[in-house]
Amino acid sequence: MSALQSLETEILAAIGAAADESALDAVRVAALGKKGSISDLLKTLGGMTAAERKENGPLFNGVRDRVSEAIAQRKRALADLALDARLNLERVDVTLPARPLAQGTVHPISQVLDEVTAIFADLGFAVAEGPDVEYDDYNFTKLNIPPDHPARQMHDTFYLAPQADGARHVLRTHTSPVQVRTMLTQKPPIRVIAPGRTYRVDNDATHSPMFHQIEALVIDENTHLGHLKWVVEEFCKAFFEIESVELRGRPSFFPFTEPSVEWDLRCDRSVAGRIEFGRGNDWLELGGSGMVHPNVLAMCGVDASRYQGFAFGLGLDRLAMLKYGAPDLRPFFDGDLRWLKHFGFTAFDVPTLDAGLSR
């Protein structure tokens, strides 16, 4: 073995034996530092003849390269060892609970409103609005309910104290005054839904003094009862997310529609606390509807000889109760955190038709 070979062997052994980074660095300095053994060797190249240099240069450089590589390798190995040792000490109990991040909820009424809106928007209905405090004229008279009409008894109306000018406004008893406002301000064709808060002097287990309705109104030259039936049917299928429904129309009376129809949905309530649509022997009352009364059209400035259309109303809270199995109405307005968490929806459950209205 030449001296060169034994020097290399010796240095490589020292690299392998270096137990930590400083030991390794000492080996590096001793070999490759300014006064290192390999550096010294390389310096001798300068004093050699060209032929000697040609022979020894590659040999010396080869040693230097292998030593450098060995040092780098050893350095990586030592770093890995050190990291392993550190990681070995860095242990936590991952079964401890995560840092809490509060999740909020969207109220079922808002959720159902978004669902209903998605369905009607697809059918080309815009969303109309009106105030909660309403003129007697819009809530009743323009809807063909003159003062002292017996139909006013069907509405247990909240009245506001008389205003300074003597006017006696009401809390709207239904969303139908939005029909009036829409017809007074828009020209047919009209296709709107009007969701909102409604109020009646009623407070027991199944009634709340405030509840929510959604009204649909179509006014154009051709829309008739058959279109109404189709819309109610398609709405029910889409909203309850079922393949088929069976609707029953019952002639009824609302002063603002003629003919008037109430719609019932076939359902099965034989299992307590559950309701299944499309089968069974029970009928669920959905809501009232009809062809907008010619008097209403005329009072709202619509030419009743040319235009016609339908209106129908649904209870938003009721839809929420039926779809999501909330048995009582009053807790909807109580703000009980336990109820809100139980029946609420996450912020990200935005109802869309493509993803399906609900999970």
Add this chain to the structure above:
Amino acid sequence: MKLTYSWLLEHLDTEADAASLAAKLTAIGLEVETLEDAGARLADFTVAHVVSAEKHPNADKLKLCMVDTGTDIVQVICGAPNARTGIKAVFARPGVVIPYSGDVLKIGAIRGLESRGMLCSARELLLSDEHDGIIELPADAEIGTPIARALGLDDPVIEISLTPNRGDCTGVHGIARDLAAAAMGQLRTKEPQPVAGRFPAPIGVRISAPAAAAGASPLFAGRLIRGVRNGPSPQWLQERLRAVGLRPISALVDLTNLMSLDRGRPLHVFDADTLQGGICVRMAAEGESLRALDGKTYDLDSSMCVIADDNAVLSLGGIMGGEASSCTEATVNVFVEAALFDPARIAATGRKLGILSDARYRFERGVDPQFCIPGLELATQWILELCGGEPSEIVIAGQSPDWRREIVLAADTVKRLTGLSLDIIQIEQILMRLGFTIKRQDPELLVTPPSWRSDVHGPADLVEEVVRIHGIEHVPAVPLPRPFAVARGVLTPAQRRMRLCRRVLAARGFHECVQYSFIARTKAALFGGGDAARQLENPIAADLDALRPTPLPSLLDAAARNQARGLGHLNLFEVGAGFASGVPGEQENIAVALRAGLPAPEWTKSQRAPDVFDAKADVFALLETLMGGAMTAPVRAGAPGWYHPGRSGVLALGPRVIAHFGELHPRIVEAFDLKGPVLACELFLDRIPEPKIKGKARPVFAPSPLQPVERDFAFLVADAVGAEEILKAVRMAERTLIESVSVFDLYAGEAVPPGKKSIAIRVRLQPKEKTLTDEQIEAIAASIIAAVAKATGGILRSQDTGADQGDAA
């Protein structure tokens, strides 16, 4: 409106059973609310004879009964104290479902002896709450037959929820008429026959109404019947009234009730011997009053139509009779009245006085004007039959108003409004079966409604008649044409805002509440409301009597209810109306987020008490989502009085306040009995300007290739100086290169003189064209220091290059 099946059959010749009649009634718009058919419901329960009842050998209170069911004799163990030899009882066989429990009866062994059936109590059959013993049937009840007959329950009772337009169906006769038109049988009501008067009526009648009240009572008719014997009605009449929920009183009163229920024709009978002089139909004089049949005294006014004699008001016409002139068992001479009253006036009077009577119910819905005199004749006939007596001639004042009106029905109207293709003959037939008379005048029909259909006025009403009798189930479902191939967005910007707010707040950990729009007036007053204009006249409860000026107090109430339930830490929100007045339209949409109470302690200590800066963060989170980007709306102190004056603020765009936020005032927290801290923000959604949209494309994305530079400064400023003043001064100091300025430290204490504070800010500079030289950076730093000094009097405490390269934006 209640009636029995057998009563209906008196007017309708039909083979249909009660259930199919009920189904048809609902289908033609006379909605059947209940059909109580005890005969069908209890068909499995039969009459049995208790042949013997002896003490159970193994039990003191049980009896061992041998029961004759008509087909066999079975052994039944019974615990009822009245189970005894010889009685007739209600027997249920094994396999029968017991209505009260819903259980199927099984053959059982009770204390070692087999029981093959059951003797039933009234409660077990859901006939009453009686459960002290078994039902004892009359001795003549036929063994083995269903019990309904023995109990007198074999006549089904139908209850109809009558819509306010159908005055014609306030009597059984009218209901039968509608069923006949719907092909459920033949109407067989007998026409009333006139009863000849035996003597001239000794009591005169006249109508005296001022012009303003013309038509209050267009027709008033009556006759005297002398020598009647009043007393209890016969059994059949009493049973009929009881079956529909009325209490029999005396023959004369019961007959007027019968007329009302059978024909929808209200009548009144006066004890003629109490009358003084003639009868006058007139408006009440101010100050007059009447003690009515319900025992209450009513103060009358000149809008009310009354029946009076020379002395006093006798009755409220068409609503309720008076006590003084009412018939008693001692009555021998009666004056029977049949009149017409103006429906609107009846309704107004009834509402004003708070009287809901059977007469009002009918008159305000409209009675048949043609049946006034025939009704009086029929009443006479009935009174003569039950009470005897001698009738006078009829006296009449006024006349029946002209009820005939012709409606033009174009042939295509039915199809146009319903989509139903009916030929004109079908339409004609339906209308004629309902009593309408028709003149064909192609292509139109001239239709005259019958006298009893005061609700039918126009073609649409006729279409309803046709479609309800033809059957709504035949209306075809027709697709509504789609206005666009692909549906378009329909929400207005304001509607999208409400929706976004809800989702943002829910994502931030808030739970959405929907609270009543009204609250206690005292609480409304704490939030700038509670004035007379926002007061409800008829609240459901004293603490729900005022429109809320903002949803905040509603949420505070909800939070207090939750805390009372042991839920101390609450993040609640509502996006809803606040009312600025009691006038339509003066309301606005407000998003309110409430943080109340302390979060539960937790091992990482990441949870802390919420403070004003959480509420501020909530406002900005909402605003930035609504505006679609970062917002630097100016914030200042000056939140309204329900906030802590030192820990709250407002956001204003110019003079327009768009939000309040902060800690609530301790007095508010106390008034709602809340455990703090309580923070809130109120964002007035309708006051926020709509973001300016310039097309859908975003501006060009041009990130700078140059390295940003950060510099930190700490300024010593007076306590009163707002951080925003410093930030603003810095931003203005170099308008193009400063990308962001942020506060990263606030210090007051030992190293800082009293009355001062140290605010440390980091300024991030983004070179635009080339890397900034040290000289340029120094120049900017100097201008920043000078600007802060000028704007706030702040003195530089220290300056540093950005301590790290973390993102300080």
